[in-house]
Amino acid sequence: MMEEARAYEELRVGFTAAVSHELRTPLARLLALLESAALPGGDRDALLAKAREQVEEMSELVDDVLFLSELESGREVVALGSTPALPVLEEVHDRLADSAERADVDIVVDAPPAVELPLRRRMLYVVAENLAENAIRYAGPGATLTLGARTGVLEANDDGRGIEEDELPRLFERFFRSDRARASRGTGLGLAIVKHVVASAGGEVHASGGPGRGLQIRCTFPAP
Ligand SMILES: Nc1ncnc2c1ncn2[C@@H]1O[C@H](COP(=O)(O)OP(=O)(O)O)[C@@H](O)[C@H]1O
Ligand SMILES: [Mg+2]
Incomplete structure (x- = not known):
């Protein structure tokens, strides 16, 4: 049991690190896009559209992570009836x-x-x-x-x-x-x-x- 708890804890820590890592890429892109949009002469509409895509990507990730955690905590009942x-x-x-x-x-x-x-x-x-x-x-x-x-x-x-x-x-x-x-x-x-x-x-x-x-x-x- 102790062993199992430790293995589970390691999995959780790894997961948190992986989620943070996955969020860094769209966040870095978002920052770069917003900085470009703030410069004069750029195609602001196109840059903002791309920025929106990055935000959508992050939302998807957060939704998926939340859904997985609800499944794990048993709050989302999976097999109720057919x-x-x-x-x-x-x-x-x-x-x-x-x-x-x-x-x-x-x-x-x-x-x-x-x-x-x-x-x-x-x-x-x-x-x-x-x-x-x-x-x-x-x-x-x-x-x-x-x-x-x-x-x-x-x-x-x-x-x-x-x-x-x-x-x-x-x-x-x-x-x-x-x-x-x-x-x-x-x-x-x-x-x-x-x-x-x-x-x-x-x-x-x-x-x-x-x-x-x-x-x-x-x-x-x-x-x-
Ligand atoms: N129908 C498919 N044909 C080819 N590759 C697939 C298919 N479904 C999934 N994959 C591969 O499996 C990976 C993991 O899929 P998934 O867990 O749904 O993550 P995501 O779709 O967000 O990348 C995909 O990135 C892709 O490389
Ligand atoms: Mg998929």
């Missing part, structure tokens, strides 16, 4: 339709109407939304994402760029982002949240795929 999957997957599909179209990624929902998954609705939404947003961001134009559910299984399978095989085991780590993803916006916490939610419901996550073979994420839940 939720019909199809309407939630369709809601994710509809809400992300515009950004999917902009990214030229097709999202297909595939779930029999009767299938339920052992998560609260909000949690199922969070998981599916994170998986779909990732495909939109990283799969690349022309890719198709299938968001599917069957008894005890939630799957997000895309046929996009994928990631290096040796990176697959690190996908669910907090703040992990592949080198290619670093240029785009993101917190690196999405899949950590997915894993946490699924594990809190007694389930497991699994990733497969490879470069040019897309990414497949499977969440499996124990039978009720």
Whole structure:
């Protein structure tokens, strides 16, 4: 028990350091942008628009960190009852339709109407939304994402760029982002949240795929 408490404390300290580190980059950019905007002759509107993006990035990070901490403290109950999957997957599909179209990624929902998954609705939404947003961001134009559910299984399978095989085991780590993803916006916490939610419901996550073979994420839940 002592050992466990110590290991947990180390994890927490590391997490705090990592969050602070992740906030430094957008803060430094924000400062530089505001300084440039204060100079005469610059394109103030463009600089302020970029400054706003940095603030949005920081807000996303804070939201994700808070959500994770609520999950950890047990204040957010994950597995209360079960939720019909199809309407939630369709809601994710509809809400992300515009950004999917902009990214030229097709999202297909595939779930029999009767299938339920052992998560609260909000949690199922969070998981599916994170998986779909990732495909939109990283799969690349022309890719198709299938968001599917069957008894005890939630799957997000895309046929996009994928990631290096040796990176697959690190996908669910907090703040992990592949080198290619670093240029785009993101917190690196999405899949950590997915894993946490699924594990809190007694389930497991699994990733497969490879470069040019897309990414497949499977969440499996124990039978009720
Ligand atoms: N569908 C996907 N295709 C290729 N790479 C992906 C996909 N989903 C996630 N990744 C990789 O996994 C990393 C971690 O994802 P995530 O935890 O959601 O963080 P974020 O999206 O904020 O970067 C991404 O930065 C990206 O490198
Ligand atoms: Mg993500």
